[in-house]
Amino acid sequence: MKIKVVVTLKNGVLDPQGKAIQQTLNNMGFPEVESVRQGKYFDLEINEKDEVKAKSRAEEMCKKLLANLVIEDFKIL
Amino acid sequence: MKIKVVVTLKNGVLDPQGKAIQQTLNNMGFPEVESVRQGKYFDLEINEKDEVKAKSRAEEMCKKLLANLVIEDFKIL
Numbered sequence: 751m752k753i754k755v756v757v758t759l760k761n762g763v764l765d766p767q768g769k770a771i772q773q774t775l776n777n778m779g780f781p782e783v784e785s786v787r788q789g790k791y792f793d794l795e796i797n798e799k800d801e802v803k804a805k806s807r808a809e810e811m812c813k814k815l816l817a818n819l820v821i822e823d824f825k826i827l
Numbered sequence: 828m829k830i831k832v833v834v835t836l837k838n839g840v841l842d843p844q845g846k847a848i849q850q851t852l853n854n855m856g857f858p859e860v861e862s863v864r865q866g867k868y869f870d871l872e873i874n875e876k877d878e879v880k881a882k883s884r885a886e887e888m889c890k891k892l893l894a895n896l897v898i899e900d901f902k903i904l
Contacts (some may be wrong), residue, residue, distance in 0.1 A: 756833075756868050768870075783871060793862075794896065797859040
């Protein structure tokens with residue numbers, strides 16, 4: 751089954767790339783954009799039919815490889 | 828209000844980074860992972876209280892800057 755994972759920077763961790771995107775959007779005619787935080791998104795195709803098990807395996811993957819828990823949080827969608 | 832956006836590669840577009848992550852997961856004790864596709868995730872803080880308007884502005888931002896529509900799709904969450 752398909753599991754979607756989002757990895758984002760923790761609050762308080764500087765995100766210069768997001769800041770650059772925000773400034774660019776402001777300059778492109780989107781002055782209403784107040785902040786942008788960029789993260790990563792993963793579409794995992796897991797050979798496991800039980801959704802609960804698949805999600806728990808995906809959580810392990812996040813902890814071991816996909817997210818750096820010092821500066822990032824992850825969310826299984 | 829906060830708008831979340833996901834930008835993913837279109838089906839058929841090669842994703843060598845996703846492939847590398849998949850192989851690494853397989854080697855790390857997750858043999859059930861059959862494919863990984865990596866995308867980008869954006870948390871936008873938009874100064875606009877109307878959700879419909881905010882989403883339509885976010886869609887414009889995707890078309891103009893956040894996504895490369897030749898090879899990428901986007902989704903407003």
